[in-house]
Amino acid sequence: MSNEIIAVLGAGSWGTALANVAAENGHDVRLWSHRASQVAEINETHLNTKYLGDNPLNEGIVGFSDMQSAVENADIVLSVVPTKATREVAQQLVTVLANIDHSVILMAATKGLEPGTYKRVSEMLTEEVPAKYLKGLGVISGPSHAEGVIKHDPTLVSAASKDVVAAEKVQAAFSNQVFRVYTNTDVIGAEIGGALKNVIAIGAGALASLGYDANAKAALFTRGLAEISRLGQAFGANPITFMGLSGVGDLFATATSVHSRNFRAGVQLGEGKKLSDVIEDMGMVIEGISTTKVAHELAQKKHIEMPITSAVYRVLYDNVDVKEAIQTLMGRPVSQEGK
Ligand SMILES: NC(=O)C1=CN([C@@H]2O[C@H](COP(=O)(O)OP(=O)(O)OC[C@H]3O[C@@H](n4cnc5c(N)ncnc54)[C@H](OP(=O)(O)O)[C@@H]3O)[C@@H](O)[C@H]2O)C=CC1
Numbered sequence: 001m002s003n004e005i006i007a008v009l010g011a012g013s014w015g016t017a018l019a020n021v022a023a024e025n026g027h028d029v030r031l032w033s034h035r036a037s038q039v040a041e042i043n044e045t046h047l048n049t050k051y052l053g054d055n056p057l058n059e060g061i062v063g064f065s066d067m068q069s070a071v072e073n074a075d076i077v078l079s080v081v082p083t084k085a086t087r088e089v090a091q092q093l094v095t096v097l098a099n100i101d102h103s104v105i106l107m108a109a110t111k112g113l114e115p116g117t118y119k120r121v122s123e124m125l126t127e128e129v130p131a132k133y134l135k136g137l138g139v140i141s142g143p144s145h146a147e148g149v150i151k152h153d154p155t156l157v158s159a160a161s162k163d164v165v166a167a168e169k170v171q172a173a174f175s176n177q178v179f180r181v182y183t184n185t186d187v188i189g190a191e192i193g194g195a196l197k198n199v200i201a202i203g204a205g206a207l208a209s210l211g212y213d214a215n216a217k218a219a220l221f222t223r224g225l226a227e228i229s230r231l232g233q234a235f236g237a238n239p240i241t242f243m244g245l246s247g248v249g250d251l252f253a254t255a256t257s258v259h260s261r262n263f264r265a266g267v268q269l270g271e272g273k274k275l276s277d278v279i280e281d282m283g284m285v286i287e288g289i290s291t292t293k294v295a296h297e298l299a300q301k302k303h304i305e306m307p308i309t310s311a312v313y314r315v316l317y318d319n320v321d322v323k324e325a326i327q328t329l330m331g332r333p334v335s336q337e338g339k
Pocket residue numbers: 010011012013014015033034035051080081082083085088089109110111112144145146147283284285287
């Protein structure tokens with residue numbers, strides 16, 4: 001394995017965990033954060049306490065406040081900020097790449113859709129970053145809680161890109177005995193699966209808060225995946241992708257785990273907590289809250305049946321009680337499976 005220079009933009013839980021994987025593989029890893037205090041903590045104590053508690057970070061990770069120093073000579077750049085910060089950070093990256101006249105493989109590990117435009121993260125990056133600065137563009141997706149990755153739980157993800165060489169480079173750079181990267185060319189499927197599973201995970205948390213067991217969970221996962229797949233296919237995704245890591249895999253990991261911010265948000269909403277309090281108390285991005293609105297609007301616009309997404313939307317945005325939302329779902333006209 002060759003030694004790569006890898007810049008990670010965003011030092012939240014996922015950016016830091018991915019930086020740690022790359023540093024453990026012996027790469028030169030630069031972790032950029034917009035907060036100087038966090039950079040100091042990473043460099044001085046090899047910890048990121050706000051996001052990863054007392055889990056020690058590999059000492060090969062160097063924190064940077066200056067994006068240009070982080071990106072200089074980088075082979076691979078990972079964008080791991082929340083969806084809502086993606087364009088802003090991409091614009092800063094473009095300024096840097098123009099200054100140093102450099103091109104990179106750019107991968108997003110963000111899972112969301114842009115409000116208003118309905119764009120996927122890779123679409124935002126394509127719009128923001130001129131092709132002359134790109135040696136390949138793609139996404140990293142799959143069932144991968146930062147809390148598990150940092151503790152070396154065996155984890156599988158996919159690196160999806162139309163550029164197979166770029167995806168293989170990312171695969172080689174990040175794979176090891178506990179972190180295994182598959183390549184995939186279906187970027188649309190990987191992104192729709194990664195973004196939409198968060199909506200179903202909120203629903204799963206709400207179900208859990210009511211004490212419902214395996215039947216209800218299986219119903220939610222199965223029909224949730226059916227509507228994710230319907231939306232994905234409307235955008236040209238390969239339906240097989242939803243049977244893979246960034247589909248059913250990530251849905252399972254997120255909708256069953258207390259590590260998931262989306263699942264936990266669903267539990268709290270089900271317990272009657274106000275949405276604004278749920279967001280404030282989490283202190284980390286809960287992507288599914290915004291994605292639910294985007295997906296609900298998209299479903300209406302494109303006439304795609306997404307009843308579970310609509311139910312989660314009504315709980316989040318219309319203050320509908322979880323039990324009432326479930327009753328509405330169960331009271332829909334009976335139908336044929338496979339449609
Ligand atoms: N956590 C996980 O296990 C996984 C997360 N993801 C996805 O990765 C993305 C990031 O998630 P995660 O790391 O968990 O999020 P966190 O909330 O843990 O961290 C977000 C990071 O982005 C920084 N940030 C926010 N806005 C900006 C901005 N405008 N400019 C620069 N930096 C900014 C935050 O800084 P500050 O501290 O100042 O707020 C923080 O360092 C999400 O889309 C998520 O869905 C995907 C797989 C796993």
